[in-house]
Amino acid sequence: MQQSRAHLWFIGPALALMVVILLIPIAIAAGLSLTDYSLGNSGAEFVGLENYEKIFTRSTYEKMFGATFRYVFVVVPLTVGLGLGAAMMIHSLGRIGDIYKTIYFLPVMAALIAMAIVWEFAFHPTIGVVNATLERGCGTILENWAWYAKGCERTFPLWLNDRDYAIWTVSFIGIWQGFGFNMVLYLAGLTSIPPSLYDAAEMDGAQSGWDRFRLVTWPMLGPTTVFVITISFIRTFQVFDMVEAFYPQGGGPSKSVYVMMFAIYEKGIQQNLMGIGAAITVVFLAFVMILTLIQRWFVERRTHYV
Amino acid sequence: MSEAIQDIRATAFRFSTRAALTHIVLTLGALIVLLPFYTMISLSLKAPHEIMQQTGGFMGAQELFRDDFCVKLGNAVQDCMVNPIIYNYTTAFEKAPLLRYLLNGIVVTVSIFVIQVIVALPCAYALAKLRFWGREAVFALVLFCLLIPVHAIALPLYIMLAKLGLTNTYAALVIPWTISVFGIFLMRQFFMTVPDDLIDAARMDGMSEYGIIWQVMLPTAIPALMAFGIFSIVAHWNDYFWPRIVITGNRDLFTPPLGLREFKGDADGDNFGPMMATACIIVTPLIVCFLLAQRRFIEGITLSGMK
Numbered sequence A: 001m002q003q004s005r006a007h008l009w010f011i012g013p014a015l016a017l018m019v020v021i022l023l024i025p026i027a028i029a030a031g032l033s034l035t036d037y038s039l040g041n042s043g044a045e046f047v048g049l050e051n052y053e054k055i056f057t058r059s060t061y062e063k064m065f066g067a068t069f070r071y072v073f074v075v076v077p078l079t080v081g082l083g084l085g086a087a088m089m090i091h092s093l094g095r096i097g098d099i100y101k102t103i104y105f106l107p108v109m110a111a112l113i114a115m116a117i118v119w120e121f122a123f124h125p126t127i128g129v130v131n132a133t134l135e136r137g138c139g140t141i142l143e144n145w146a147w148y149a150k151g152c153e154r155t156f157p158l159w160l161n162d163r164d165y166a167i168w169t170v171s172f173i174g175i176w177q178g179f180g181f182n183m184v185l186y187l188a189g190l191t192s193i194p195p196s197l198y199d200a201a202e203m204d205g206a207q208s209g210w211d212r213f214r215l216v217t218w219p220m221l222g223p224t225t226v227f228v229i230t231i232s233f234i235r236t237f238q239v240f241d242m243v244e245a246f247y248p249q250g251g252g253p254s255k256s257v258y259v260m261m262f263a264i265y266e267k268g269i270q271q272n273l274m275g276i277g278a279a280i281t282v283v284f285l286a287f288v289m290i291l292t293l294i295q296r297w298f299v300e301r302r303t304h305y306v
Numbered sequence B: 001m002s003e004a005i006q007d008i009r010a011t012a013f014r015f016s017t018r019a020a021l022t023h024i025v026l027t028l029g030a031l032i033v034l035l036p037f038y039t040m041i042s043l044s045l046k047a048p049h050e051i052m053q054q055t056g057g058f059m060g061a062q063e064l065f066r067d068d069f070c071v072k073l074g075n076a077v078q079d080c081m082v083n084p085i086i087y088n089y090t091t092a093f094e095k096a097p098l099l100r101y102l103l104n105g106i107v108v109t110v111s112i113f114v115i116q117v118i119v120a121l122p123c124a125y126a127l128a129k130l131r132f133w134g135r136e137a138v139f140a141l142v143l144f145c146l147l148i149p150v151h152a153i154a155l156p157l158y159i160m161l162a163k164l165g166l167t168n169t170y171a172a173l174v175i176p177w178t179i180s181v182f183g184i185f186l187m188r189q190f191f192m193t194v195p196d197d198l199i200d201a202a203r204m205d206g207m208s209e210y211g212i213i214w215q216v217m218l219p220t221a222i223p224a225l226m227a228f229g230i231f232s233i234v235a236h237w238n239d240y241f242w243p244r245i246v247i248t249g250n251r252d253l254f255t256p257p258l259g260l261r262e263f264k265g266d267a268d269g270d271n272f273g274p275m276m277a278t279a280c281i282i283v284t285p286l287i288v289c290f291l292l293a294q295r296r297f298i299e300g301i302t303l304s305g306m307k
Helices: A006-032 A050-057 A059-109 A112-122 A129-136 A146-153 A166-191 A195-203 A209-220 A222-237 A241-246 A260-270 A274-300 B002-045 B048-053 B068-072 B084-095 B098-129 B135-145 B150-163 B170-177 B181-192 B196-204 B209-220 B222-238 B241-246 B256-266 B272-292 B294-306
Strands: none
Touching (some): A006 B098, A006 B209, A050 A059, A059 A166, A059 A222, A059 B002, A059 B272, A059 B294, A129 A146, A166 B002, A195 A209, A209 A222, A222 A274, A241 B256, A260 B150, A274 B150, B084 B098, B098 B135, B098 B181, B098 B209, B135 B181, B256 B272
């Protein structure tokens, strides 16, 4: 090709935007996290690592990490597990299975904020469908279950407003919303496994379904699993919509659903404590980047982009 | 021989019971997945008292009921009898400028996508097909930026926009999303597969590099662009976090998720009908598109799986 400067015009805008929108903000966050900056103040004091010290010592932030990790470590395994399970069942059914695929994918498409509001109604202690259904089971064999009997005797949990149940209820909604996404990724992985591998495994004596899964399906899905797990981590870490919709103030009963993105929003935007908000941002970015790098390291052993 | 046939029959039977079990499990799952959709549609059709007393099944009785707000305004009671469906859906549109919100949603998602393509396509082309000094470095930067979730850096972005006086504008809703590193990466991978001969032929014909991008590369990239478009539009139509941060009071700029949230904020418990109607209206466009073009949507949404 002739020597031209065209590439500068092609790369330039993208490069400039990358720097301004993605890289500079990280630098700003890192810088502000060492200060007590508030929007509207002319200057800010340098406070060193005080903000980080707060994050790792104060009980509020202990609750923040508790809620975030509880949510993440419940939602990730279950969305991945359910995604894989659903994918394998649907795959075994052939074309009829497509209808389930469509249904399970619906929550991924629907605006989470809208569905969160519907779930909030469904979990409503008095007029919600969940407790209404549970009450119908009273007086039956289910009462042998101590938890159930207690529910019938007094009331069933308040779910979203009970500090013992809130984070698990929110996690349930997260699983409901997310597993269809993983299912689709796994379905793509399953279709790419050559059937001849199963024949070969059978010839080598793999008789039971479990053997076939252990010897062929699971190893062949390895790369998909690495990817699915990483992307699930990154998506679940960013949970915000539901928490803000259910608990606009304070992050739920006894701050039991005070997840990191909500903390960033509350500290930075609602309370204008940019320093501490920026420090949480930095910690958050560190988590996400480490996770992605681990995934890259797994994948890079197989493929090369350049 | 007959043994073999029996064997096959046995297998067929085993498989059909197993298939039946699979269907049962999957159907139970489907019921749970569909429950909130059912609730949402059902509540958007029913009268307030039916919602509170949990009567009326899916549709409600569709009897006329008294709209207390209308009575309070001083109208005669018989003029204030309304049909639940009509009441819920008209209230959804009247109580808040829902049409305006929907329009904002369209404007924002479409501008984001168009700008993303204008920025990403030339960059991807240069990275894939031009040789120049620093190309590897730029691509390494792209790979690094893929690590950064934009939501996570919302705070510094918000400060920057506030300093520029841009909060509460359309620009604030669009600017952070103008650069899609993922789009660049995706298009670059796609352009790598386009044969060099095609580009050389275009150059022979005297086409400029710009001409090549928009008249040669763009048409070949349509399938990839469609998938990317679906990915981008779904993400930004449903996005709640970012609009929540930069749009603070100006209702004229609300996107659909913000409009719905506002509705919830001042619903005094008994106005579930219109709220659910709003939810239905916001969720429906994407769901309908998805049902019409499922394969493309699934491809688009799971694009990130190609990384």
